[in-house]
């Protein structure tokens with residue numbers, strides 16, 4: 148593959164010969180006539196150094212400039228993620244057709260069932276959910292640039308997840324990579340059922356019911372989330388196939404604990420996309436909020 152260096156070449160030309168011409172351009176404006184115009188010297192992956200089980204980690208690639216400052220990637224740059232598998236959320240149509248293999252669709256080498264097991268060693272993965280291909284790419288954070296951490300909330304991972312981004316597109320040094328290492332810690336050591344009940348009442352009860360029984364008036368299709376098993380079929384908190392990190396994952400990725408897409412089945416009041424939707428009162432729901440809600444749902448037995 149040919150490595151392109153369009154932006155580097157152009158910037159170097161400006162720096163060497165045309166500073167007076169770009170002096171009025173805000174993006175390249177030098178602070179004094181002796182300051183060279185910044186060139187792109189590389190790329191940097193911005194990521195937290197640690198994440199807990201249940202987190203949705205926002206990854207961001209930035210240009211590193213010759214001044215040491217960083218800048219956003221050009222809007223037409225593309226990023227390909229490596230170092231963690233990508234789960235392709237399966238189609239809910241499969242569910243409705245009663246096709247049992249709905250958990251098997253994925254790209255990457257780790258089965259959805261392993262990534263979504265409640266007792267597996269914590270690990271990171273990306274999600275491709277075509278039901279959440281946002282029409283407006285300026286709505287952030289983007290699902291494609293989000294690393295989900297699932298697994299046993301009582302465990303830390305012995306090895307960090309090392310993710311890398313390969314930059315592509317025009318206006319960049321295509322083929323360049325930038326990587327980051329993220330250590331995975333266990334879930335929070337304490338939970339608050341009180342906060343969980345409050346957050347749930349404000350954001351979920353209208354669809355999933357005041358006690359999590361699924362009897363909310365806003366969405367007739369919303370399933371029960373509490374600790375009961377109506378008709379012998381367990382609701383979320385009574386189902387050993389769910390845990391707090393998976394509740395956080397499902398709400399943010401709009402994918403259930405079997406890898407099947409949510410949202411489309413919602414009819415007139417579909418499951419909101421909590422990765423980008425603000426909670427009541429503003430701000431995103433935190434991973435602690437989801438742990439708290441799961442603990443509260445566990446207390447809902449009637």
Ligand code: HEC
Pocket residue numbers: 239347350351352353354355365366368369370371383394397398403404408409410411412413414416417418419421432440
């Ligand atoms: C506007 C209505 C609405 C609100 C508000 C809402 N949901 Fe949902 N939720 C739905 C619907 C509808 C579904 C079923 C979607 C489907 O099957 O495609 C669903 C499904 C789910 C599932 C999958 C459960 C399963 O057993 O497969 C989880 C988990 C969930 N919601 C969590 C939440 C949480 C947590 C909140 C609050 C932070 C919330 N929801 C708020 C409508 C809503």
